Amino acid sequence: ASAIERALGATVRLRVEDANGFSFGTGTIIDVSRGHALVVTCGHIFRDSQGRGKIRVDLFGPHAGRSVEGRLLTYEADQRDIGFVVIQPGVPIEPVPVVGRNQPLQVGLPVFSIGCNRGADPTVEQTRITAVNRYAHGPNLEIDGQPVDGRSGGGLFTTQGELIGVCNAADPQEGKGLYASLPLVHEYLGKLGLTRLIRDTNSSLASTKTSPAGHAIPQPEPPVIPVARSGHTPAVTSTTGSSSTQGARGSGELICVVRDPATGRERVIVVRQPTRHLIAQLEAAAANGRAPAPPAPNSRATSGSTPVVRGQSFE
Secondary structure: OOHHHHHHHOEEEEEEEEOOEEEEEEEEEEEEEOOEEEEEEOOHHHOOOOOOOOEEEEOOHHHOOOEEEEEEEEEEOOOOOEEEEEEOOOOOOOOOOEEOOOOOOOOOOEEEEEEOHHHOOOEEEEEEEEEEOOOOOOOEEEEEOOOOOOOOOOEEEEOOOOEEEEEEEEEOOOOEEEEEEHHHHHHHHHHOOOHHHEEOOOOOHHHHOOOOOOOOOOOOOOOOOOOOOOOOOOOOOOOOOEEEEOOOOOOOEEEEEEEOOOOOOEEEEEEEOOOHHHHHHHHHHHHHOOOOOOOOOOOOOOOOOOOEEOOOOOO
C-alpha cells in the first residue's frame, strides 16, 4: 500500500455528543495492541461535552462503514489542544508511525493532510510546510491551505506516511492551516508511558505495524479528567471542528491574532461565546481593511489593531 493509502486506513471520524448537539472531528490511529487502538486528535472537540460525551468512531480504508464506541483517555482543550481516544476496532488495522525527535521539519517540506470535511469521509490534500513555530502558544506547524470544519484533529504526514502534526486551527485571511507538531505529541506519549511509539528516523515502517505484546494501551477510568487545569489562559485553540447544535445564541468562540507590524510578533486573543454583533464587526473590518469599533468590555481585542478571525464555528 502507498503512504497515502496507509494513512487513510489509519484515519477515523469522531462524533462527540454534548448537551446542545454534537461535533465532528478527525483522528489518526498511532498504535494497536491487545485488541485496542489509540487515536490522536485535537482537544477542542471535547470542550463542549467537558470530556464526558458519548464518542462514536468511524473507520475507513479496508473497514469503511464500521463504527465503534470511543473512550476518551485524556485531552487538553485550551492551551495545547490535543486529545487521545481508545477504541476496540474488532478488525486488523495498521497504525501510522509517529516521527522521532531527530526528524528535521523545515519550511518548504512537502506533506499531505487528511481530514473529514464537515463530517464527510476523509480526503487528502497535498501541501507544504510554510512556517515552523510561528505562533507562541506551543510547538506548531503552518501549512498552505485552510482546513474546513471537521478536519480538526486530522493528521499531517510526511510523504512517507509518518505523522508529524495534528490539525487544530485555520487562518482564513492567509489561507493557512495550523497543526500541533511533534514535541507536543511526544510529550503526551511520554505522559501516557508510550514513548516506544516515537519512531527513530532509521526505523522501518514495518516495525510499527503492531505493538509489543507486553505493552498495553492505557485504559481510561471514568470519569475522564482532562489534562487542562482550571485557570489556564487559552491560546490558539481553534474551532475548526464541525458542530451541530440546537441554535444556542453566542455558542463557540472567537480567536484573533494581533500582529505588530513593527516587530512581527503576534498575540492571540480568545473570546468565549462572542456576540453576532462582534462577529459582524470583525468580518466587516477584515473586508475593508479597517479596525473595528471598540469591542464590548469582555472582549480583549486591542483598539487600533486589525484582528484575524481564525477558524470560528459560530452558528
